[in-house]
Amino acid sequence: MTKIQFRVLYREFLFRIIDLELLSADALGDSNKLLGQFAALLIVVSIFGLSGPVLLVAGRPTPPEVWLFEAWSVEHYLIATTMLVVGLFAVLSWDTTFPDARDVLVLAPLPVRARTLFLSKVAAVATALGLTVVLLHSAVGFVCPLVLGVHGTEQLRVPAMEYLPAMPPVDAAGIEPLLKRDLPRGLSREVGVVVGVVKHGERRIFAYGTARPDSIYQIGSISKTFTGLLLAQMVEEGKVRLDEPVRELLPAGTVRKPSGREITLLDLAVHHSGLPPMPDNVNRSGIADPAIVFANYHGADLDAYVAQHGVGREANPPFEYSNLGFALLGEALADRAGLSYPELVAQRITGPLGMRDTAVVLPAERQQRLIQAYGTRHEPVPPWELDAFAPAGAISSTAGDLLTYLEAQLRADSPALRMSQQLRADVAPGTRIALAWMYDERTGTYGHAGAISGYRSYAFFNPRGGYAWVVLVNQPTSLLAGLVPLHIRQRLAGEPAVSLASLTIPSSGGFSGAVRMFPAYWITMLGAGAFVYCSVLGLQGFAAQLLPRRLFLRASSYLQLGAFCAIICVYCLQPMMALPENLLKANGHGLLAWSPSLWFLGMF
Amino acid sequence: MLELRNITKRFLGIAAVDNVSFTASAGEITGYLGPNGSGKSTTMKMITGLMETTSGEVFFNGERIQRDLIAYKQRLGYVPEEPHLYAHLSGLEYLAMVGQLRGLPAKPTADRIDGLLRLLSLHGDRHAPISAYSKGMRQKVLLSAALLHNPDLILLDEPFSGLDVGTGLVLRSLIQELAARGKVVLFSSHELETVERVCSHVVILHRAKVVADDSIEHLRTLMAAPTLEAIFSQLAVEQDTAAISREIADLIQA
Numbered sequence: 001m002t003k004i005q006f007r008v009l010y011r012e013f014l015f016r017i018i019d020l021e022l023l024s025a026d027a028l029g030d031s032n033k034l035l036g037q038f039a040a041l042l043i044v045v046s047i048f049g050l051s052g053p054v055l056l057v058a059g060r061p062t063p064p065e066v067w068l069f070e071a072w073s074v075e076h077y078l079i080a081t082t083m084l085v086v087g088l089f090a091v092l093s094w095d096t097t098f099p100d101a102r103d104v105l106v107l108a109p110l111p112v113r114a115r116t117l118f119l120s121k122v123a124a125v126a127t128a129l130g131l132t133v134v135l136l137h138s139a140v141g142f143v144c145p146l147v148l149g150v151h152g153t154e155q156l157r158v159p160a161m162e163y164l165p166a167m168p169p170v171d172a173a174g175i176e177p178l179l180k181r182d183l184p185r186g187l188s189r190e191v192g193v194v195v196g197v198v199k200h201g202e203r204r205i206f207a208y209g210t211a212r213p214d215s216i217y218q219i220g221s222i223s224k225t226f227t228g229l230l231l232a233q234m235v236e237e238g239k240v241r242l243d244e245p246v247r248e249l250l251p252a253g254t255v256r257k258p259s260g261r262e263i264t265l266l267d268l269a270v271h272h273s274g275l276p277p278m279p280d281n282v283n284r285s286g287i288a289d290p291a292i293v294f295a296n297y298h299g300a301d302l303d304a305y306v307a308q309h310g311v312g313r314e315a316n317p318p319f320e321y322s323n324l325g326f327a328l329l330g331e332a333l334a335d336r337a338g339l340s341y342p343e344l345v346a347q348r349i350t351g352p353l354g355m356r357d358t359a360v361v362l363p364a365e366r367q368q369r370l371i372q373a374y375g376t377r378h379e380p381v382p383p384w385e386l387d388a389f390a391p392a393g394a395i396s397s398t399a400g401d402l403l404t405y406l407e408a409q410l411r412a413d414s415p416a417l418r419m420s421q422q423l424r425a426d427v428a429p430g431t432r433i434a435l436a437w438m439y440d441e442r443t444g445t446y447g448h449a450g451a452i453s454g455y456r457s458y459a460f461f462n463p464r465g466g467y468a469w470v471v472l473v474n475q476p477t478s479l480l481a482g483l484v485p486l487h488i489r490q491r492l493a494g495e496p497a498v499s500l501a502s503l504t505i506p507s508s509g510g511f512s513g514a515v516r517m518f519p520a521y522w523i524t525m526l527g528a529g530a531f532v533y534c535s536v537l538g539l540q541g542f543a544a545q546l547l548p549r550r551l552f553l554r555a556s557s558y559l560q561l562g563a564f565c566a567i568i569c570v571y572c573l574q575p576m577m578a579l580p581e582n583l584l585k586a587n588g589h590g591l592l593a594w595s596p597s598l599w600f601l602g603m604f
Numbered sequence: 605m606l607e608l609r610n611i612t613k614r615f616l617g618i619a620a621v622d623n624v625s626f627t628a629s630a631g632e633i634t635g636y637l638g639p640n641g642s643g644k645s646t647t648m649k650m651i652t653g654l655m656e657t658t659s660g661e662v663f664f665n666g667e668r669i670q671r672d673l674i675a676y677k678q679r680l681g682y683v684p685e686e687p688h689l690y691a692h693l694s695g696l697e698y699l700a701m702v703g704q705l706r707g708l709p710a711k712p713t714a715d716r717i718d719g720l721l722r723l724l725s726l727h728g729d730r731h732a733p734i735s736a737y738s739k740g741m742r743q744k745v746l747l748s749a750a751l752l753h754n755p756d757l758i759l760l761d762e763p764f765s766g767l768d769v770g771t772g773l774v775l776r777s778l779i780q781e782l783a784a785r786g787k788v789v790l791f792s793s794h795e796l797e798t799v800e801r802v803c804s805h806v807v808i809l810h811r812a813k814v815v816a817d818d819s820i821e822h823l824r825t826l827m828a829a830p831t832l833e834a835i836f837s838q839l840a841v842e843q844d845t846a847a848i849s850r851e852i853a854d855l856i857q858a
Binding site for chain 2 (some may be wrong): 005016112
């Protein structure tokens, strides 16, 4: 009897959820048609909304490390979207989970136990949710395991993406044993990393992998801080003014005076000039090799761009990182000084500070110490030679020389150095900018990163803590090397630190990869859906148990609204990309650590 | 036999039903009367087991109904005051569902449903959704659902609501027929003329308390009143109806 009642009520409730609650209050019995429409809608979403990103990622010729994170990002998107759909479904069918007044009035005179009624309701909603998940993944649940599973990757070592507990702040010498423990094992065999640390005057330089302590690296955009310091020096000497229009420094006739506001030297130095990241005449011939493209971009090209586009600017242009802006700033300063940009750097910065291994154009005798750079597929790549873009990124240096430079920044014993650190504009919440230096307000750290050819470089100094550090890498996709600057800062400051331990991701792909991927995919998706449904059900259940009945009835709709908003907000506000920094945050103590979709990504 | 013993129901300390006791016997139609808000529907809900009593007990055939509520409901047929139905189902589907939930055998029940729908003139609309039914048609569905399992106890709360004259007459005869076949029938209505015609015994409720529990015949004699309406007016109507009528007419003309 109870089984029959369960079956009858289950069928009734299931039909009613799909027919009325989800589709239309005016369904009026044409449920088969509406059920078909509902299924078709979910299948279309599955084909176009969900399968699209999978195919996009699978078809991209990206390096294995990058591909791995893109695949995880797609998986996270699918998990989060599943949770969103199931969550909204559960919230919209809020009143159907527990027997409502209509059910009580219709069914109470009948010989049906309350338990049978409740269980059949829960089973009906759960079935409807299960059907939704299955339909939502009807296409992508086949495409994703097949495509991503077959594609796979070779064996990779990736950072563990976890945090280590805090320990007392370490000194410069104390950094080495911390790095030595995990870093060398996690690097690919061609990668060479040099780390330089100075704290309260104590300097240490450590080299790992193929690097030597005196290896020379191209430092890319860290060069912009040199250009910023040159500007400060010339302002101090009265040769230029921060609010001086850049037009006045360029050769006469280069560009016409605009009618309104025009770009000043300060605008260029803080990326608030309104200029784009790169000029549009940088590669008109369509050459694929960026090394050739940038080497062939000369001052005349830059002047042609400026002449064509002018130097006017909006009232308050937002922050926009611009290599073009720094190229123009460097050219303008060099013109005013009557020297070339390399001469200006040598005469005003590297010469006085004794940075003998640092130059815009590396002399032949130091070329042999320039460490080989590698590309995203671990293939050797040549260094880039910049001409007009030199002030934005052409300098080569060593960890030792950069430490010397950063020590000077820490001392800040000249008005120009102090001026170069003076904060002048906003970049993003929590980040401000001085003359090229980015400033993190939370940690009180100035810093800049550089990326050129296969080189990656990081330079930071913290005047409050009296320490500075530099990390130089010769391969752009080494995720582990990218975490080293953060690890060092955290250890110098005595904070919990990101681990430098690595995990081995076994090689995958082929038929067996796809076979393994299918159960993993479906278990993850169904689990994610069940989790959200149980959370919503649990919320209702707890509220029903904890609150007096009258209060529960009043609070129920507010709880429903709250759950609805929470599900939407979590989906929209959390980062969808499973990038290393996001995965790190998810393993830390911040809000992202509370994202259920990332928990299920971890499970996957 | 249905027996209520000192039933009380309080909401926030206020008694909606206060110490009500009466008996409805098999083979007789008991009228349950009272003005709006006197506690009739609350009593009905307690008799159906829909609502628990604050104190007091309901007995059916000598057994507390709460002892085995499910078994009790197997023998109960209830037509509520409001037509609560699953409006997305058709009349036929709804009755089939009720039959299944009552555990009735499929084929005989289908035949019985078919017969009820024919006799109550719903057969032509049996596949239409209940949402498209008129109030009277819904009432017929409720009546069919209440009688489908041949109950021993029939509770009728305003069963004539929305019914056309013909069906009303059928229902009136049906109630008498069911009582004659040994059913316990408790019939709550504001239609005093109908109650007077079909009921042998009435219970009148006023301000949550029983003010009369007797046969109509005895009440007429006792209160020297010619009709049930006159009895009811004496016991449960405190207002001067003529004066109120005049006041309303004056108010809308002013």
